[in-house]
Amino acid sequence: MSFTIQKTSPSAVVIRVGKALDFRNAAEFKAACQEHARQGVRYFVLDFSGTGILDSTGLGVIFSLYRQLTPAGGQVVFASVSRPVQVVVQLTRTYKVFRQFPTVDAAIQAQHASQSARPTGTA
Amino acid sequence: MSTHQFFDLSSVIDEVHGLFDTWAEAGTLRPALDQDGEIVLRLAVHEWIANLVQHAAFVERAPEISLQVEVEDASVRVVVEDTSRGFDLLGQLEAQSTLLDAPAPSERGRGLLMLITCTHDLDYRPAREDRQRLSFRLANPGDGVFAGLFRSADFESLDLEPALLPLDDLVDGLPSDGFAFGDGSSPTSPSPSSR
Numbered sequence: 388m389s390f391t392i393q394k395t396s397p398s399a400v401v402i403r404v405g406k407a408l409d410f411r412n413a414a415e416f417k418a419a420c421q422e423h424a425r426q427g428v429r430y431f432v433l434d435f436s437g438t439g440i441l442d443s444t445g446l447g448v449i450f451s452l453y454r455q456l457t458p459a460g461g462q463v464v465f466a467s468v469s470r471p472v473q474v475v476v477q478l479t480r481t482y483k484v485f486r487q488f489p490t491v492d493a494a495i496q497a498q499h500a501s502q503s504a505r506p507t508g509t510a
Numbered sequence: 511m512s513t514h515q516f517f518d519l520s521s522v523i524d525e526v527h528g529l530f531d532t533w534a535e536a537g538t539l540r541p542a543l544d545q546d547g548e549i550v551l552r553l554a555v556h557e558w559i560a561n562l563v564q565h566a567a568f569v570e571r572a573p574e575i576s577l578q579v580e581v582e583d584a585s586v587r588v589v590v591e592d593t594s595r596g597f598d599l600l601g602q603l604e605a606q607s608t609l610l611d612a613p614a615p616s617e618r619g620r621g622l623l624m625l626i627t628c629t630h631d632l633d634y635r636p637a638r639e640d641r642q643r644l645s646f647r648l649a650n651p652g653d654g655v656f657a658g659l660f661r662s663a664d665f666e667s668l669d670l671e672p673a674l675l676p677l678d679d680l681v682d683g684l685p686s687d688g689f690a691f692g693d694g695s696s697p698t699s700p701s702p703s704s705r
Contacts, residue, residue, distance in 0.1 A: 443620040479656040
């Protein structure tokens with residue numbers, strides 16, 4: 388496991404993906420995300436600042452998380468995307484479903500703004 | 511042509527990425543590949559070796575994987591040989607293609623499709639001394655070369671503002687005429703495997 392998870396609010400987490408998200412740690416990543424989703428987290432910020440490897444299994448797990456969260460109004464967003472991850476996102480065209488932010492702070496602020504705009508807002 | 515051998519399945523992925531790190535620093539793959547091409551080549555080799563680590567049967571012989579890389583004018587030629595029994599590549603590809611159409615597709619099973627869509631002249635067959643041999647060429651990638659790996663219907667569920675799309679400089683660095691592989695619509699048919 389190279390990722391770490393920080394809960395920034397009852398409905399949001401920041402996951403620092405670390406060096407790699409691939410077939411070796413994808414199952415662990417998925418289990419951790421699902422546990423947080425079960426606890427009510429609906430906004431996942433994936434920090435790719437130090438990520439050199441995002442393979443098909445890693446991206447597949449993220450896509451599954453997105454599919455799980457979207458019906459409940461949740462979001463998976465990317466922050467500080469490294470060049471290797473950017474290339475994968477570009478070539479798979481998954482940028483169409485994963486909103487990107489230049490920094491983790493910008494991603495968190497976007498969630499706060501979104502909540503403020505909603506009278507009964509969750510993420 | 512450089513050849514590198516690996517014997518430990520538990521560390522081969524890290525060793526291969528260490529090799530690519532060295533090549534990136536030294537500019538070994540330039541000018542045939544640009545930075546994005548290097549990343550895609552690294553990913554293609556990663557996907558194949560991940561497939562070997564997870565699924566190949568190393569029964570009769572101790573695990574051994576060799577990686578040969580030859581830099582050509584505008585592409586890189588790669589040969590990966592291993593001592594496994596081999597597997598039905600065509601069957602696996604067919605299964606993976608079917609998987610993508612499932613109502614709730616698994617997160618696994620896209621690696622071979624990713625490999626075959628970004629390479630030219632891919633070939634897989636038994637080789638000398640009961641080895642299996644994968645070979646392919648890879649050039650700089652075209653826009654959306656992996657786009658078929660996730661369902662297009664899912665892409666239509668969000669309408670992001672243009673300002674939030676990936677960096678313009680990445681798009682600008684890609685060829686406007688796309689990426690030519692085979693007839694442009696289907697991957698090159700690999701040779702039958704050893705089974």
